Amino acid sequence: SKRVPPGSLGFPIIGQSLGMLRAMRANTAEKWLEERVQKYGPISKLSLFGKPTVFIYGQAANKFVFTSDGTVLTNQQTQSVKMILGDRCLLELNGEDHKRVRGALVSFLKPDSLKCYVGNMEEEVRIHLETYWKDKQTIKVLPLMKTLTFNIICSLLFGLERGARRDQMVQYFQQMIEGMWSIPINLPFTRFNRSLKASKDVQKMLKQLISEKRYEFENNLASPHQDLITCLLSIRGENNQEIISENEIIHNVMLIMVAGHDTSSILITFIVRLLAKNPNIHAAVLKGKDHSEFHVRHSTFPVSSKIACGSTEQEEIAQNKSPGEFLTWEDLGKMKYTWRVAMETMRMFPPIFGGFRQTVKDIEYGGYLIPKGWQIFWVTAKTHMDSSIFHEPEKFDPARFENLGSLPPYNFVPFGGGARICPGYEFAKIETLVTIHYLVTHFTWKLCCTDDFFSRDPMPAPTQGLPVQIIPRKPL
Numbered sequence: 182s183k184r185v186p187p188g189s190l191g192f193p194i195i196g197q198s199l200g201m202l203r204a205m206r207a208n209t210a211e212k213w214l215e216e217r218v219q220k221y222g223p224i225s226k227l228s229l230f231g232k233p234t235v236f237i238y239g240q241a242a243n244k245f246v247f248t249s250d251g252t253v254l255t256n257q258q259t260q261s262v263k264m265i266l267g268d269r270c271l272l273e274l275n276g277e278d279h280k281r282v283r284g285a286l287v288s289f290l291k292p293d294s295l296k297c298y299v300g301n302m303e304e305e306v307r308i309h310l311e312t313y314w315k316d317k318q319t320i321k322v323l324p325l326m327k328t329l330t331f332n333i334i335c336s337l338l339f340g341l342e343r344g345a346r347r348d349q350m351v352q353y354f355q356q357m358i359e360g361m362w363s364i365p366i367n368l369p370f371t372r373f374n375r376s377l378k379a380s381k382d383v384q385k386m387l388k389q390l391i392s393e394k395r396y397e398f399e400n401n402l403a404s405p406h407q408d409l410i411t412c413l414l415s416i417r418g419e420n421n422q423e424i425i426s427e428n429e430i431i432h433n434v435m436l437i438m439v440a441g442h443d444t445s446s447i448l449i450t451f452i453v454r455l456l457a458k459n460p461n462i463h464a465a466v467l468k469g470k471d472h473s474e475f476h477v478r479h480s481t482f483p484v485s486s487k488i489a490c491g492s493t494e495q496e497e498i499a500q501n502k503s504p505g506e507f508l509t510w511e512d513l514g515k516m517k518y519t520w521r522v523a524m525e526t527m528r529m530f531p532p533i534f535g536g537f538r539q540t541v542k543d544i545e546y547g548g549y550l551i552p553k554g555w556q557i558f559w560v561t562a563k564t565h566m567d568s569s570i571f572h573e574p575e576k577f578d579p580a581r582f583e584n585l586g587s588l589p590p591y592n593f594v595p596f597g598g599g600a601r602i603c604p605g606y607e608f609a610k611i612e613t614l615v616t617i618h619y620l621v622t623h624f625t626w627k628l629c630c631t632d633d634f635f636s637r638d639p640m641p642a643p644t645q646g647l648p649v650q651i652i653p654r655k656p657l
């Protein structure tokens with residue numbers, strides 16, 4: 182008596198994949214989904230990347246996806262991602278294995294551990310700006326932010342020194358991600374095949390790095406807190422055996438390279454773009470909003486009519502530092518307005534468009550049957566741009582996040598939610614705040630290309646990588 186959701190599965194294998202990829206590249210994916218909603222209602226079936234899929238959205242849908250355990254939904258990646266990142270990365274693990282490996286990663290990525298690395302992060306940002314921004318007139322923000330976030334990850338998470346080996350890793354890594362989202366066709370000349378080959382090269386380099394780190398750790402030459410790889414190697418069982426296997430370390434290090442570098446670089450790039458378009462907000466990030474007052478305009482949240490923001494923000498933080506003194510965890514805590522700007526940026530331009538889960542058994546959702554083995558497709562932006570949740574959603578307004586507690590759960594989900602919520606949240610927050618601190622205190626910038634276009638492939642990328650003209654404010 183139960184029905185599967187309305188919609189069509191399209192042509193065999195291809196289904197609606199090409200239509201959606203085309204819409205993503207043309208930055209019309211939200212419209213493409215909205216047309217589905219108009220045609221079939223809030224729950225509909227389609228076929229994406231070779232699998233029957235059900236698209237669901239809204240607060241209840243997000244809650245269902247993020248809180249269902251492994252007996253109902255498992256994580257689901259495209260075949261190409263699985264082949265390139267490996268079958269022991271977190272995205273492929275479920276149940277106890279997922280808990281064990283995730284717990285090990287979080288033991289390094291939790292705020293208590295990361296607190297000590299603010300200075301190292303700052304060092305990377307400073308070197309980056311001196312190398313790529315200083316004395317330049319125009320630069321392209323997105324490729325440079327990718328270089329920066331990759332270097333931060335190499336240095337802080339993998340303990341990989343600057344030099345020939347890191348450069349080689351960057352080169353293999355870039356080849357690896359180029360075809361990662363493409364449809365897997367194992368022919369030597371395809372994008373996918375080049376990525377697969379580069380993935381093998383990255384794995385070979387990581388194997389060598391891990392054996393060096395194991396030697397250092399076992400001979401007391403390195404502390405478990407030195408970097409993520411040493412931390413994972415240091416987690417031992419009763420007989421001193423390693424709890425996280427070598428393959429699990431390699432596959433998860435590759436996942437973190439991808440998950441950690443693309444997302445944060447896009448966030449920082451879109452903040453730079455939005456600050457250039459909103460001079461008042463740029464000024465507030467720099468000077469703080471001590472004396473100004475905001476109206477909180479959320480239709481569905483309790484309205485506190487006027488709230489003084491009370492932040493000091495970047496210029497004052499910089500002025501209180503003596504030359505050469507590093508930023509601290511406490512300084513980051515003062516950058517409240519800057520983080521609201523980042524949240525508003527992720528609301529409007531979430532780096533991750535959405536994701537997939539797979540049903541473990543026949544399930545009932547919203548009055549429909551979703552058969553075992555089908556995919557569920559969830560989308561971040563659907564609640565982020567819903568005017569019943571965020572008043573005037575097209576307007577860039579960081580004041581929305583002044584009273585985070587009043588934001589109903591499962592509506593703002595740039596980092597996902599539940600057991601798979603992004604474990605790199607704090608890491609991303611630190612690198613974003615430190616980078617924006619340096620950018621606004623040392624430079625001003627103007628957009629060279631003022632069109633509003635960006636494509637998704639599947640990560641959003643502004644036209645030409647966002648070229649900007651930079652004007653130094655004070656020496657680095």
Ligand code: HEM
Nearest residue numbers: 271440441444445448533595596597598601603605608609
């Ligand atoms: C602005 C930056 C970032 C955004 C917007 C972001 C967003 C996300 C999202 C939406 C998910 C999927 C959640 C789900 O499926 O429910 C995710 C997962 C993940 N992210 Fe991030 N992320 C960011 C930065 C990072 C960083 C810096 C790291 C690592 C240092 C990282 C590591 C991961 C990992 C390992 C997962 C898989 C978690 C799991 O399956 O348990 N992310 N992220």
